[in-house]
Amino acid sequence: MKKINELPLLLLALLLLSCSNDDNSNSNSKEMDFSGNWIGTKFLVNEAYDFNNDGIPNVDYKIELPCLIQNITLNPDGTGLFKANIHGQAEGQTTPFPLTCVEYEENPMTWSLNEEETKILLKFSGGVEEFPIVNETIIERFSESLLDDTIGIPGKVVYEKEIK
Numbered sequence: 001m002k003k004i005n006e007l008p009l010l011l012l013a014l015l016l017l018s019c020s021n022d023d024n025s026n027s028n029s030k031e032m033d034f035s036g037n038w039i040g041t042k043f044l045v046n047e048a049y050d051f052n053n054d055g056i057p058n059v060d061y062k063i064e065l066p067c068l069i070q071n072i073t074l075n076p077d078g079t080g081l082f083k084a085n086i087h088g089q090a091e092g093q094t095t096p097f098p099l100t101c102v103e104y105e106e107n108p109m110t111w112s113l114n115e116e117e118t119k120i121l122l123k124f125s126g127g128v129e130e131f132p133i134v135n136e137t138i139i140e141r142f143s144e145s146l147l148d149d150t151i152g153i154p155g156k157v158v159y160e161k162e163i164k
Contacts, residue, residue, distance in 0.1 A: 037162040040070035045155035053098030067101035137161040
């Protein structure tokens with residue numbers, strides 16, 4: 001009779017032990033796999049602008065210029081590629097708007113996590129860019145001059161990991 005009474009306690013102990021491991025499964029960024037392709041899906045600015053001169057201002061630069069590209073490839077060996085096109089102006093245009101997309105450029109880089117494992121660091125020949133980690137499928141980049149130095153609009157780019 002004593003063994004029958006111990007069985008529910010043993011089952012309860014096993015259940016509690018198995019549940020405690022689930023809570024910490026994603027607590028360490030180094031355990032997450034950040035390698036892969038990251039697509040810039042949103043280019044958010046604080047104030048709505050009419051970048052494409054269609055009469056409808058928007059806070060998402062990507063909606064104003066769907067041809068905009070800012071993608072990142074992170075290889076498992078710590079190397080990568082940053083692919084981006086910057087806006088341009090029509091030939092002879094003197095005002096900053098409307099903007100158009102120009103051909104993209106690819107820049108090689110290396111990447112790593114910061115010590116706190118809260119940011120992905122992209123290292124280019126000209127310096128280091130920090131990309132805060134939101135979760136295992138979203139990272140961001142903040143900039144005081146999201147568009148370029150002459151327009152200087154602060155904002156952020158949201159990147160989503162391409163799931164295959």
